[in-house]
Amino acid sequence: MDIIAPPRQRRKEARPAELTAAALELFVEKGFAGTRLEDVAARAGVSKGTLYLYFDSKEALFKAVVQEGILPVLEKGAGMVDSFTGSSADLLRGLILEWWTRIGSTSLGGVPKLMISEAGNFPALATYYHDNVITRSRELMRRVLQRGIATGEFRTVDVETAIDVIFAPVLLLLIWRYSLGACCGVAHDPAAYLQTHLDLTLNGLAAEGSAP
Amino acid sequence: MDIIAPPRQRRKEARPAELTAAALELFVEKGFAGTRLEDVAARAGVSKGTLYLYFDSKEALFKAVVQEGILPVLEKGAGMVDSFTGSSADLLRGLILEWWTRIGSTSLGGVPKLMISEAGNFPALATYYHDNVITRSRELMRRVLQRGIATGEFRTVDVETAIDVIFAPVLLLLIWRYSLGACCGVAHDPAAYLQTHLDLTLNGLAAEGSAP
Amino acid sequence: MDIIAPPRQRRKEARPAELTAAALELFVEKGFAGTRLEDVAARAGVSKGTLYLYFDSKEALFKAVVQEGILPVLEKGAGMVDSFTGSSADLLRGLILEWWTRIGSTSLGGVPKLMISEAGNFPALATYYHDNVITRSRELMRRVLQRGIATGEFRTVDVETAIDVIFAPVLLLLIWRYSLGACCGVAHDPAAYLQTHLDLTLNGLAAEGSAP
Amino acid sequence: MDIIAPPRQRRKEARPAELTAAALELFVEKGFAGTRLEDVAARAGVSKGTLYLYFDSKEALFKAVVQEGILPVLEKGAGMVDSFTGSSADLLRGLILEWWTRIGSTSLGGVPKLMISEAGNFPALATYYHDNVITRSRELMRRVLQRGIATGEFRTVDVETAIDVIFAPVLLLLIWRYSLGACCGVAHDPAAYLQTHLDLTLNGLAAEGSAP
DNA sequence: CATGAATGAGTGTTCATTCAT
DNA sequence: AATGAATGAACACTCATTCAT
Numbered sequence: 003m004d005i006i007a008p009p010r011q012r013r014k015e016a017r018p019a020e021l022t023a024a025a026l027e028l029f030v031e032k033g034f035a036g037t038r039l040e041d042v043a044a045r046a047g048v049s050k051g052t053l054y055l056y057f058d059s060k061e062a063l064f065k066a067v068v069q070e071g072i073l074p075v076l077e078k079g080a081g082m083v084d085s086f087t088g089s090s091a092d093l094l095r096g097l098i099l100e101w102w103t104r105i106g107s108t109s110l111g112g113v114p115k116l117m118i119s120e121a122g123n124f125p126a127l128a129t130y131y132h133d134n135v136i137t138r139s140r141e142l143m144r145r146v147l148q149r150g151i152a153t154g155e156f157r158t159v160d161v162e163t164a165i166d167v168i169f170a171p172v173l174l175l176l177i178w179r180y181s182l183g184a185c186c187g188v189a190h191d192p193a194a195y196l197q198t199h200l201d202l203t204l205n206g207l208a209a210e211g212s213a214p
Numbered sequence: 215m216d217i218i219a220p221p222r223q224r225r226k227e228a229r230p231a232e233l234t235a236a237a238l239e240l241f242v243e244k245g246f247a248g249t250r251l252e253d254v255a256a257r258a259g260v261s262k263g264t265l266y267l268y269f270d271s272k273e274a275l276f277k278a279v280v281q282e283g284i285l286p287v288l289e290k291g292a293g294m295v296d297s298f299t300g301s302s303a304d305l306l307r308g309l310i311l312e313w314w315t316r317i318g319s320t321s322l323g324g325v326p327k328l329m330i331s332e333a334g335n336f337p338a339l340a341t342y343y344h345d346n347v348i349t350r351s352r353e354l355m356r357r358v359l360q361r362g363i364a365t366g367e368f369r370t371v372d373v374e375t376a377i378d379v380i381f382a383p384v385l386l387l388l389i390w391r392y393s394l395g396a397c398c399g400v401a402h403d404p405a406a407y408l409q410t411h412l413d414l415t416l417n418g419l420a421a422e423g424s425a426p
Numbered sequence: 427m428d429i430i431a432p433p434r435q436r437r438k439e440a441r442p443a444e445l446t447a448a449a450l451e452l453f454v455e456k457g458f459a460g461t462r463l464e465d466v467a468a469r470a471g472v473s474k475g476t477l478y479l480y481f482d483s484k485e486a487l488f489k490a491v492v493q494e495g496i497l498p499v500l501e502k503g504a505g506m507v508d509s510f511t512g513s514s515a516d517l518l519r520g521l522i523l524e525w526w527t528r529i530g531s532t533s534l535g536g537v538p539k540l541m542i543s544e545a546g547n548f549p550a551l552a553t554y555y556h557d558n559v560i561t562r563s564r565e566l567m568r569r570v571l572q573r574g575i576a577t578g579e580f581r582t583v584d585v586e587t588a589i590d591v592i593f594a595p596v597l598l599l600l601i602w603r604y605s606l607g608a609c610c611g612v613a614h615d616p617a618a619y620l621q622t623h624l625d626l627t628l629n630g631l632a633a634e635g636s637a638p
Numbered sequence: 639m640d641i642i643a644p645p646r647q648r649r650k651e652a653r654p655a656e657l658t659a660a661a662l663e664l665f666v667e668k669g670f671a672g673t674r675l676e677d678v679a680a681r682a683g684v685s686k687g688t689l690y691l692y693f694d695s696k697e698a699l700f701k702a703v704v705q706e707g708i709l710p711v712l713e714k715g716a717g718m719v720d721s722f723t724g725s726s727a728d729l730l731r732g733l734i735l736e737w738w739t740r741i742g743s744t745s746l747g748g749v750p751k752l753m754i755s756e757a758g759n760f761p762a763l764a765t766y767y768h769d770n771v772i773t774r775s776r777e778l779m780r781r782v783l784q785r786g787i788a789t790g791e792f793r794t795v796d797v798e799t800a801i802d803v804i805f806a807p808v809l810l811l812l813i814w815r816y817s818l819g820a821c822c823g824v825a826h827d828p829a830a831y832l833q834t835h836l837d838l839t840l841n842g843l844a845a846e847g848s849a850p
Numbered sequence: 851c852a853t854g855a856a857t858g859a860g861t862g863t864t865c866a867t868t869c870a871t
Numbered sequence: 872a873a874t875g876a877a878t879g880a881a882c883a884c885t886c887a888t889t890c891a892t
Contacts, residue, residue, distance in 0.1 A: 035247030118393040119331035132398040181330040186344040459671030542817040543755035556822040605754040610768040
């Protein structure tokens with residue numbers, strides 16, 4: 003008899019992702035210590051024991067949340083930079099907006115604040131995050147800036163400082179949103195904020211005579 | 215067995231400050247949940263029970279740490295602004311350096327990161343921090359900027375945005391130092407960093423023709 | 427070291443009853459405050475944590491002990507009164523003796539003294555006990571007396587007072603047995619005591635001319 | 639200089655009584671375990687440490703409360719019986735009413751319930767209470783009954799049973815009042831209750847032909 | 851693979867008791 | 872004698888982790 007496999011079987015591969023998704027939301031909402039594995043399991047629709055079939059410990063789950071949440075987006079970004087053919091300004095703008103769509107505006111937006119909060123308790127994870135997320139994000143932006151400078155579209159600026167200047171406001175937006183912004187927030191409109199930030203930044207980068 | 219009992223010291227006056235100091239260090243180092251009250255007491259040289267003579271609960275201790283750590287410095291800063299007679303640039307520079315000496319370079323420098331980490335778990339404290347620390351810090355800087363603009367020393371800039379621009383790098387420095395910087399830090403030299411930041415900012419603020 | 431772990435038994439169905447039984451014994455023996463949950467768990471053969479799978483708190487356990495211990499017996503008694511076809515004297519005698527077999531002579535006999543001891547600390551439970559146990563016990567006896575009076579077997583007496591007179595000696599017996607009787611008891615023979623009490627009471631109730 | 643000693647000195651001898659009085663109220667209200675020595679001290683207007691100048695431990699205080707509360711009244715009662723010259727009925731009535739005035743209607747009325755509650759945890763005290771309070775109370779009543787029987791005022795009854803019959807309703811009244819009566823009480827009027835009880839009892843005791 | 855009952859180490863909190871002043 | 876700051880043992884309760892089914 004050709005019966006379709008029951009959902010339980012078919013979801014076997016999806017389980018880890020469902021669990022990390024549930025865990026991400028709770029970690030972001032309540033922090034690492036404040037999140038109970040029972041709640042994670044319940045939100046993913048499985049039992050507490052099942053969680054341990056996929057993750058050795060709460061700490062392992064936490065690492066998986068960070069790794070699986072962030073890496074795919076970075077890889078997508080690398081692909082964009084590799085294949086982009088338009089202006090560097092459009093590339094930079096596209097990267098930031100894509101990042102906002104995929105990360106900033108989702109639960110993943112809580113990850114930077116989460117890493118800041120828990121880095122002290124998870125040095126290994128902090129190192130991993132630094133080496134894989136931060137370093138690679140900066141590398142991505144570095145390539146964009148160097149591309150623009152090489153083509154004469156951007157002015158010759160100190161690249162590392164420019165990377166700081168580009169990332170800092172975005173990070174602060176997220177950090178605020180997931181900490182004090184929750185209780186006494188002035189509710190920045192993130193889209194407008196990003197737009198303003200990009201306009202200012204690209205204007206500042208634009209070589210004289212080029213069309214920003 | 216003749217175990218020597220530690221001398222039972224009585225120092226009611228100094229106890230709260232000793233306890234909040236010990237708690238500050240541990241909260242900054244391990245976070246709220248990761249800090250055991252027994253360790254706080256031990257670091258302050260008292261027993262666990264003694265802690266409860268002065269603070270009703272772990273949460274109350276946390277609140278006291280934030281309040282007693284931060285408020286005095288803000289008040290000192292307000293006094294400086296009130297009585298200062300030199301240039302606004304010197305005032306701004308003095309405020310930031312004083313802040314670094316009193317807060318940034320001490321354990322209190324961990325408080326912003328602490329608040330960011332725990333705001334979600336302590337909404338009441340987050341509100342308190344927002345209303346008393348953040349709002350009043352901005353007010354302090356607002357007065358300095360308005361003073362400079364009024365005397366013609368500073369250009370006419372959007373004050374609120376300028377406040378953001380002045381505080382953000384300093385906050386990021388601290389946040390970094392107490393989170394990821396601990397394990398994979400590029401060890402910014404804070405003094406030089408602050409100097410550069412102040413130079414740039416004051417230069418940007420300086421009215422044309424004035425001597426920065 | 428190869429310590430043999432005790433077999434981890436799974437018996438969800440039976441657990442609550444095993445736990446309340448263990449708790450009953452300890453509450454009766456040591457009182458509410460003097461009973462440690464760890465001892466309750468140990469006596470039931472489980473760990474401390476297991477207790478919390480079934481009862482939210484020590485107070486909840488206490489409530490369950492009282493409710494589950496007493497209510498079933500009352501319901502059985504109501505059934506007896508409903509279906510009994512013999513004389514009212516035999517019914518009254520049967521009820522009291524059944525009560526002694528099911529409650530008085532078991533650990534449940536300690537419940538009245540327990541309620542007296544803890545009523546002040548658990549007003550809600552005291553109200554529950556009053557409304558469900560005391561009121562319903564009196565209702566049971568009331569029906570028996572009214573039945574006997576209606577058939578002419580009993581004299582026309584003040585029913586509420588008669589209820590008091592019937593219950594008081596039995597309650598005092600139990601209260602004594604579980605308090606001062608434990609250390610300096612004159613070891614009443616409960617069976618003989620009950621017999622005498624019933625004989626006297628039924629004789630006092632018997633209508634003239636009826637065969638007691 | 640002939641200055642009157644300060645109150646602190648003058649109250650030295652009164653301290654133990656003040657402390658046991660405070661303790662009695664709290665023990666009756668909250669039970670032994672539920673009473674905090676700090677509250678006892680506060681109610682007596684002294685510090686916690688002072689309590690230990692007079693009583694070695696919480697248990698010693700508890701014992702003192704029972705002993706000092708009860709014994710004086712018993713001695714007074716013994717004196718009454720020794721010197722009384724009226725009828726035995728008046729003597730019995732006077733004893734019970736005196737008892738109600740001195741014990742039943744005061745905080746001391748909570749002692750029987752207290753002893754019932756804590757007898758299991760304090761066997762030594764229970765023995766003391768039995769030997770000194772219960773035995774001597776019964777002895778007192780025994781003498782009254784024997785006196786009445788000897789003069790022909792009372793019928794020849796089984797004295798020990800009569801003692802039970804006389805004391806039981808009074809004890810139940812007190813027990814009820816300090817336990818379940820507190821939350822769901824039918825608020826017996828104690829004076830009327832005692833009056834009825836005495837009338838019935840004395841009527842039952844009265845020899846035929848004597849004027850009750 | 852999945853479950854969920856069971857475990858037990860860990861911690862915040864209370865409070866009887868002690869002791870230096 | 873009196874104080875009250877300090878102590879530390881005790882306990883209720885939580886939750887990450889395990890394992891028999």
